[in-house]
Amino acid sequence: MTSLRDSCAAESARIEREFEAASDGRRAIQARAAQMDQIVVELTHTLLAPDITRVCLVAIGGYGRQALFPFSDIDLLFVCEDAATLKRYRDPLRNIAQVLWDLRLKLSPAYRLVSECEAFSRDNPEFAVSLLDQRYLAGDPRLFSRLHQEALPRLLARSRSDLLRDISHLTRQRHAKEGHTIFHLEPNLKNSPGGLRDYHTACWVAMLSHPDRIADWAAPENFWPQQRREEMRQAFDFLAAARCFLHYRQGRDDNGLSYELQAAAAGRGIGVEAGRPLEPADWMRIYFRHARAIYSLSTQLLDEALPVPVTLLSRFAGWRARRSHPETSVAGGRLVLNQPELVRDLSRLLSLFLSIAQNGLKLSREAEEQISRALPAAVESGARVPGLWEPLRQILLAPHAPSALRAMHSSGLLVRLFPEFAVIDSLVIRDFYHHYTVDAHSFIAIENIHRLRQAQHDWERPFSAIFSELEQPELLFLSLLFHDVGKGMPCDDHVAGGLQAVEGVFQRLGLEAEEADTVRFLIREHLQMSVNLLRRDIFDPETIRAFAEKVGSPERLKLLTLFTYADIRAVNPEALTPWKAESLFQFYVSTANYMSRSLDEERFHAAAQDQHIQRILSVLAKSATQPDTRPETQHDLTAFLEGLPRRYVLAHTPEEIAIHFQMVQQLKKSDVQLRLSKREHWYRLILVTTDRPFLFAGISGVLAAWGMNIWKAEAFGNAAGIVVDTFHFTDPHRTLELNPSELQRLEQNIAAVVSGKTPLEELMRGRAASQALRPPKISVATEVRFDDSSSSHSTLLEIVTQDRPGLLYHLSSAFAHTGCNIEVALIDTEGQRAVDAFYLTVQGRKLSLEHQQKLRDVLLAGA
Amino acid sequence: MTRIEAIIQPSRFEAVKTALHEIGIEGMTVSEVRGHGRQKGHTETYRGREYEVDLLPKVKIEMVLPYNLVDSAIQTILKHAKTGKIGDGKIFISKIDEAIRIRDEERGEAAL
Numbered sequence: 001m002t003s004l005r006d007s008c009a010a011e012s013a014r015i016e017r018e019f020e021a022a023s024d025g026r027r028a029i030q031a032r033a034a035q036m037d038q039i040v041v042e043l044t045h046t047l048l049a050p051d052i053t054r055v056c057l058v059a060i061g062g063y064g065r066q067a068l069f070p071f072s073d074i075d076l077l078f079v080c081e082d083a084a085t086l087k088r089y090r091d092p093l094r095n096i097a098q099v100l101w102d103l104r105l106k107l108s109p110a111y112r113l114v115s116e117c118e119a120f121s122r123d124n125p126e127f128a129v130s131l132l133d134q135r136y137l138a139g140d141p142r143l144f145s146r147l148h149q150e151a152l153p154r155l156l157a158r159s160r161s162d163l164l165r166d167i168s169h170l171t172r173q174r175h176a177k178e179g180h181t182i183f184h185l186e187p188n189l190k191n192s193p194g195g196l197r198d199y200h201t202a203c204w205v206a207m208l209s210h211p212d213r214i215a216d217w218a219a220p221e222n223f224w225p226q227q228r229r230e231e232m233r234q235a236f237d238f239l240a241a242a243r244c245f246l247h248y249r250q251g252r253d254d255n256g257l258s259y260e261l262q263a264a265a266a267g268r269g270i271g272v273e274a275g276r277p278l279e280p281a282d283w284m285r286i287y288f289r290h291a292r293a294i295y296s297l298s299t300q301l302l303d304e305a306l307p308v309p310v311t312l313l314s315r316f317a318g319w320r321a322r323r324s325h326p327e328t329s330v331a332g333g334r335l336v337l338n339q340p341e342l343v344r345d346l347s348r349l350l351s352l353f354l355s356i357a358q359n360g361l362k363l364s365r366e367a368e369e370q371i372s373r374a375l376p377a378a379v380e381s382g383a384r385v386p387g388l389w390e391p392l393r394q395i396l397l398a399p400h401a402p403s404a405l406r407a408m409h410s411s412g413l414l415v416r417l418f419p420e421f422a423v424i425d426s427l428v429i430r431d432f433y434h435h436y437t438v439d440a441h442s443f444i445a446i447e448n449i450h451r452l453r454q455a456q457h458d459w460e461r462p463f464s465a466i467f468s469e470l471e472q473p474e475l476l477f478l479s480l481l482f483h484d485v486g487k488g489m490p491c492d493d494h495v496a497g498g499l500q501a502v503e504g505v506f507q508r509l510g511l512e513a514e515e516a517d518t519v520r521f522l523i524r525e526h527l528q529m530s531v532n533l534l535r536r537d538i539f540d541p542e543t544i545r546a547f548a549e550k551v552g553s554p555e556r557l558k559l560l561t562l563f564t565y566a567d568i569r570a571v572n573p574e575a576l577t578p579w580k581a582e583s584l585f586q587f588y589v590s591t592a593n594y595m596s597r598s599l600d601e602e603r604f605h606a607a608a609q610d611q612h613i614q615r616i617l618s619v620l621a622k623s624a625t626q627p628d629t630r631p632e633t634q635h636d637l638t639a640f641l642e643g644l645p646r647r648y649v650l651a652h653t654p655e656e657i658a659i660h661f662q663m664v665q666q667l668k669k670s671d672v673q674l675r676l677s678k679r680e681h682w683y684r685l686i687l688v689t690t691d692r693p694f695l696f697a698g699i700s701g702v703l704a705a706w707g708m709n710i711w712k713a714e715a716f717g718n719a720a721g722i723v724v725d726t727f728h729f730t731d732p733h734r735t736l737e738l739n740p741s742e743l744q745r746l747e748q749n750i751a752a753v754v755s756g757k758t759p760l761e762e763l764m765r766g767r768a769a770s771q772a773l774r775p776p777k778i779s780v781a782t783e784v785r786f787d788d789s790s791s792s793h794s795t796l797l798e799i800v801t802q803d804r805p806g807l808l809y810h811l812s813s814a815f816a817h818t819g820c821n822i823e824v825a826l827i828d829t830e831g832q833r834a835v836d837a838f839y840l841t842v843q844g845r846k847l848s849l850e851h852q853q854k855l856r857d858v859l860l861a862g863a
Numbered sequence: 864m865t866r867i868e869a870i871i872q873p874s875r876f877e878a879v880k881t882a883l884h885e886i887g888i889e890g891m892t893v894s895e896v897r898g899h900g901r902q903k904g905h906t907e908t909y910r911g912r913e914y915e916v917d918l919l920p921k922v923k924i925e926m927v928l929p930y931n932l933v934d935s936a937i938q939t940i941l942k943h944a945k946t947g948k949i950g951d952g953k954i955f956i957s958k959i960d961e962a963i964r965i966r967d968e969e970r971g972e973a974a975l
Contacts, residue, residue, distance in 0.1 A: 537874045537946070539919070579895035583873070583920045 004039070008103050011035045016070070016248055023270050025240030033059070033066040036074055037137060039103070043096045044138035048089070054081035055089050056139030057096075058147065060110075064133035065200075067240070070247035071254075073108045074100070075130055079147055080113055081140075106253070114143060118151045120159035125166035128155065132204055153215045156208070164208050168306045171201050171298070179573060182291040183440030185428050186262075189243045190255040194291025196239050198298040199232070205301040228297050228365070235290035238271035242287070245270045257287075259430050281428050288426040288437070292410070296365050303334060303362070328352065334364035343370065344377040350391040353408055357398035363407045371411040382419040382508070389509040396477035402447040405481070409439060418508070420501040421481075423488025435572035438487050445480045445570035449473070449562060459578040462585045463565050466558050469830055471712075471728075472680070475515055476559050478505075479522035480566060498523050517653050521556060522563050529564040529587065533580065538587045544594045547587075553651030554595055554828075561588040595647065596798075597790035600824050600839040602646040603719075606638040612649055613637060619658040626662065640664050643719025645824055660724050663688040667722075672751045676743060682711070683736065685727040689754060691717055696822050697812035698753045698760055699725060704806035705763035706746055707733050713808065713827035764809075780833045784859050786852045794823045794839035795847040799859065803834040814858045815840060820847065864959040864972060865933045869924045870896065871944040871952040876922040878943040883926075886935050890975065891926040900953065921952060927959050929972045 015035065019028040037059070044050075044057055061075035062068055078093045080086035093111065100107045110127065120128055131152055136144045156163070175193050178184065182194035190196050206223035207214065213223075221229060245265050246255060257265075259280070266283030269275035278286075327339040327348075335356065343349045349371065356363065363371070379385060395404050408414040415422045424438035436444060455464040470476065482505060486497025502523060506516040528550065536543045551557045564584060569576040606613060616637060620628040640661055641649065649657070663673040663686070673688040687699060696715055703710055712728040736742055752758035782801040790796045799811065808827060815822060815838065823839040842851055871879060876893070883891065897918035928936055937954060945951055964974035 533873070535874050535877060537872060537948075539916075539950075540948075577895055579897065579920060586916060586920075 004042075004099075005103055008035070008039060008105075012070075019244055019248065023241050023245070023268065023275055025242070025244040025271070026237055028244045029067045029069055029240060032070060033063055033068040036063060036068060036105075039100070040076065040096070041138045043099055047092050047095050047099070048139070053140045054085045054143060055079070055093070056141070056143045056147075057137040058144060059135040059137050061108075061130040061133055064130070064135040066135070069240075069243055069253070071106070071250075071252050072247075073106045073253070075108050076100075076110070076137075077131075077134070078109065078111045079117065079139075079143060080111070081143055082113060086111065086113060114147050114151050117147055118155045118158075120155060120162055122162070122166075125163065125170070128159070128163055129167065129204060131155070132207060148217070149215065156214050157211070160208050160211055160214075164205065164306050167201060167204055167208075168302050171198070171302060175299075179436070179444060181436060181440045181444065182288060182295050183426065183437035184435050185430070185437065186256060186258050186435070187287070187291070188255050189239055189246065189257055192291070194288075194293075194295035195255075196236075196243065198294045199236055199239070202232070202294065202298040202301050205298070205305050209301065209305045224297065224301075228293075231290075231293045232297060235293045238286065238290045239294075241271040262428075284428045285426045296368075299362075300334060300365055304331070328355075328367075330361060331364065335361050335367055336364050337367045337370050340367075340370040340374065344374045346378045346385065347391070349374070349378055349413065350388075350395070353404045353413070354391060354395050354398065356407055357395045357401045357404035360400035360403055362403065363411070368407065368411045371413065375412055375416050379413075379416055381416050382504075384508050384510075385417070386510070388417065389511060392478075392509065393474045396446070396474045396481075399450055399453065401450060401477065402443050405443055405446065409443075418482075418505055420485050420504055424485055425488075427488050429487055433571050433575065436570070438484050441570045442481055442484055445483075445566040446477050448566040448569045449476065449480070452562075457578070459581045459585075463562060463581070465830065466562055466588070469828070470558055470562070471555055472515070472518070475518045476522070476562055479519045479526070479559075479563060482519075483523050483526050483563075483567070495524060495527070513655055514653060518556065518559065522559055525550065525560060526563055526567060529560060529584065530568065533583055533587060538583065538590065541594075544587075544590045545598075548591050548594045548598070549650065551591065551595075553647070554592055554826075556651075557588065557591055557595065561585075596826055596837045597787070597796060599645050599647050599826070599837075600791040600794045600796070604641050604644045604646050604649050606641045612654075613641070615654040616657050616661065619654045620661070623658065623662075628662075636665065637661055639720060640718060640722065644716055644724075648716045648724070660686065660688060664722055670751075672754045674747050674750060676747055678736075679728075682728055682730045683708075685729070685750070687723075687725045687727075687750070687754070689723060691721045691723045691821075692754075693821075694760075694813075694816045695723065695754060696725065696825060697809055697816050699727065699750055700808035700812055701760045701764055701806075702746070702750045702753050703727060703729055704809045705760075706749070707731075707735060707805065709805060710808050710827065711803075711829040713825060715822055715825035717823060782860060784856045786847070786856075788846055791839055791846075793844075793846065794841050795852065797838045797840055797855070799834075799836050799838075801834050801836075803829050803832050807834055808836075810862055811836065811838075811859070814855065814862060818851070818855050818858060819843075820851075820855065864927055864929060864962060864975065866925065866927045866957045866959050867933065867936055867940075868955040868957075869940050869944065869952065870898070870921050870954075871924065871940070872946065872950060873920055873922050875944045875946070875951075876924075879924065879940055882939045882943045883936065886932075886939055888926065888928065888932060888936055888939075891924050894923045894925075896921050896923045900950075919950065927962060927975060929975060 012032075012035070015028055015031045018031070019025070040057055040059075044052070048055065056079050058064070058077040058079055059075070060077050062072055063075050068074065076097070080089065090111070097107055097109045117131060134148065134152065136148075174191060174197070178191075178193050180193065182192065184192055188195060202224065203220035207220040210223055221232070224232065242257070242265055243255060245268070246257065246261060247253065249261065249264065262284055263280045265271075266278045266280040269277045270283075272278060272283070272286065327337065327342045328335050329338055330336070335352075337343060343352065355361070395401055398404070405414065409421075409425075415425065421439070424442070427438040429438055434441065449467060452460060452464040452467045455461045467473065482502050483498055484494060485501045486494030486499075489497035489501065491497040499520060502519065506519070511519070528547070532538055532543060532547055538544070548557075551560060561584065565576065565581065568580065568584075604612075613634065617634060620633060620637075641657075652660075659675070663675065666673050667688065667690070671689060675686040677684050685699075685703075689695070700710060700713075708729040709732055710727055710729045713726065715723060715725045717723045731737060736746070749758065749763060753760050753763070780800070780802040783799065785798045787796040787798065801807070812822065819842050820840040821842070823841055825839070826837045828835045840847055842848075847855065869879070880891070880893075897920055899917065899919055924940075926936070933956070937956070940954055961970060962972070962974040963970050
């Protein structure tokens with residue numbers, strides 16, 4: 001025993017020295033398997049007999065593949081002809097196992113009758129998988145031949161589908177646990193996506209996918225596509241070297257590639273040609289390249305062998321993809337290019353990725369390579385592509401956007417369009433919390449938002465509700481995509497770096513100034529909510545006030561809250577605990593409430609806010625259409641801003657305020673100034689005029705009469721009685737879209753009603769009949785709440801009720817008929833619920849309790 | 864040996880942790896918890912719905928220390944967790960009979 005232990009230790013040391021010298025992992029694992037073979041054969045001859053019959057010893061699993069890592073388990077199968085033989089030899093066989101244990105080898109023995117090897121056990125599919133790599137060691141060769149040529153082919157003939165299904169299930173489960181990404185900062189070389197387990201999965205699936213060849217027991221690599229074999233061989237060699245390095249370094253079967261071990265392996269040039277030392281980040285980029293090759297082939301083979309269950313919906317998705325892209329077809333759940341030359345056309349290429357974003361189909365590896373090759377012809381790197389924002393916007397909004405973005409990144413298109421993204425490609429940033437590379441983190445953050453469409457947990461639902469209310473969710477996605485590019489730039493502050501880099505993106509996309517400003521805001525402030533949650537008392541009114549001031553508008557608050565949610569959740573799977581999510585939502589609620597309840601109280605005083613004035617003056621002076629540098633402008637602007645709610649100034653950009661101011665100046669010519677513009681799928685009406693009774697009711701009445709659906713509105717007034725009202729509405733009957741000339745007539749109608757030239761009742765005739773035809777889909781109970789504490793001179797009325805056409809007209813008419821004046825209004829819609837806040841006065845004072853009761857009765861009666 | 868359990872405001876956690884590290888206390892168990900003492904909670908109305916904020920977020924720090932570090936740990940927590948407002952939290956102190964490190968079965972203060 002002593003001599004066996006000594007020779008075993010000597011041989012192990014020799015293999016380790018050889019690995020230390022050459023870092024050849026493949027050679028080391030084969031040498032260790034050969035060493036075990038010799039020991040097992042010797043023990044069999046000694047403890048049983050050289051010519052024993054009816055019993056044989058078989059190497060299975062990794063040992064069967066002759067790929068025995070330094071501290072891996074040794075899977076050994078003792079096969080017997082029948083139960084009597086097993087009973088007779090049980091003790092000598094156990095003795096062999098005992099000796100191996102005494103040699104401190106980690107043995108996983110299994111004892112089976114040859115007939116038992118034919119049966120597939122659903123409880124232990126791993127054993128059937130390990131039999132796929134069986135190899136004769138010692139004992140009765142005829143018995144092994146029966147196992148090899150008869151029992152196992154019978155098992156596979158009967159249970160091939162079950163086995164494939166179990167391999168697929170176990171693999172998908174393992175990938176899901178790891179977030180379906182290879183880009184982990186501290187990956188596990190064996191179990192992470194793209195690790196050695198996936199390499200072997202590709203072997204097993206390839207073998208099981210060729211049932212007619214199973215009895216040949218050919219090397220499974222021979223079934224892989226020819227062009228993938230070399231990259232898989234290189235990937236295996238790299239991972240084998242890295243895993244051997246880890247085992248020797250740790251002295252145990254530890255496959256976690258921690259930061260410390262990455263640095264050590266990179267310094268030794270493990271797996272690198274000629275053992276050239278590298279920086280850890282560069283070495284990890286090589287790792288990710290190999291992991292990507294393995295992950296891609298293993299998932300592709302799984303998809304081909306066992307596609308995700310075909311549902312009517314997925315059939316439809318495939319049909320839709322083929323219909324919109326006849327140059328593509330779907331094979332094994334993957335998109336294949338029938339006419340690869342067509343993707344040299346950028347618009348076709350983008351439309352292909354849009355189809356992926358809509359249908360969730362993956363690109364085949366070949367298609368990905370064909371696209372990579374076509375890129376130089378399709379688009380110049382970093383070129384300005386006219387109209388690029390629209391297809392990118394559609395991709396970002398589509399439900400499978402993360403899949404499309406990942407495919408765009410893998411094929412090189414994303415970096416080609418936005419070279420700013422290249423610096424975070426597979427970038428490892430070492431900290432204690434992040435699990436993913438920076439690019440993967442950005443995609444996962446976008447995925448976190450899309451997943452809110454189908455919230456799984458109660459604590460996710462409030463965020464789903466916020467998501468459904470966003471005006472331009474595409475701006476959130478765009479910000480998430482680029483928020484961390486600064487991490488790959490040579491600067492100390494990644495936020496500043498990101499802001500600098502994103503300017504080039506804006507130029508290339510041709511983003512509107514307002515949109516670019518929102519993205520800048522999100523990138524600049526993307527850590528603010530986390531910082532507040534971590535370091536400030538979020539129940540302290542001063543914390544809320546300061547934060548609300550920084551954010552400015554409820555829309556930006558929604559965007560920033562969702563950004564924070566997605567960003568924290570993309571750090572690692574456990575980073576966003578329900579505790580943190582609830583705290584984040586509470587912070588959001590407190591800030592949103594502060595914003596609406598402080599609206600009337602906090603007014604702008606121009607004398608104390610000179611920096612705002614100067615910024616707007618600078619915009620006016622640079623105006624492309626009408627530069628204004630007159631000396632009296634400052635005085636007029638100050639007069640306009642005086643007494644407006646502070647929220648008005650915080651929520652609007654200097655460019656927007658400059659437009660409002662220009663409209664104010666036009667009041668001398670005409671006392672109603674209107675600006676009606678079409679946005680993405682909605683319209684915006686800005687009205688500037690002097691305050692008067694029935695004003696808000698009049699405008700909402702005209703819009704209702706035209707069948708428009710107001711989903712958001714604001715009304716602000718200054719100290720001089722000038723009001724700036726903004727209405728956001730959709731056109732459900734497409735009146736304006738199909739008849740563009742009607743836009744002008746709508747403007748004329750509004751101006752005529754506001755100035756009293758046309759009675760509203762005339763326009764409203766006929767509305768009641770059409771409303772009666774549309775019963776609400778869901779019922780929302782009306783709630784009316786008065787608050788006298790939020791403002792020192794107005795009463796806040798919050799009303800939640802069923803959204804319906806003409807609602808705002810009915811509410812504002814009720815105010816007008818009960819003698820109430822709207823000081824400030826905020827109108828919002830959440831699906832079928834209208835959520836409105838009005839600051840009301842009666843003859844310049846708060847509403848008395850009697851007046852509140854009267855108004856409540858009128859509102860509830862109207863509901 | 865003494866067990867210290869401190870329930871503090873989340874916003875003070877980073878400062879407390881850093882200060883404990885500075886006096887040589889590295890080992891601690893930290894949990895995100897919710898609760899209230901006399902501070903109680905409050906109700907927020909948002910978009911017509913009422914949200915009970917009756918259990919407020921807190922951070923719980925637990926550590927077992929040799930006697931010679933207990934006073935300085937308590938003073939450090941008091942200094943850095945105190946804002947003077949309701950809701951600053953509590954410190955609970957109790958005696959520990961034995962500590963065992965699972966890896967090598969070492970016992971007593973040596974296991975801390």
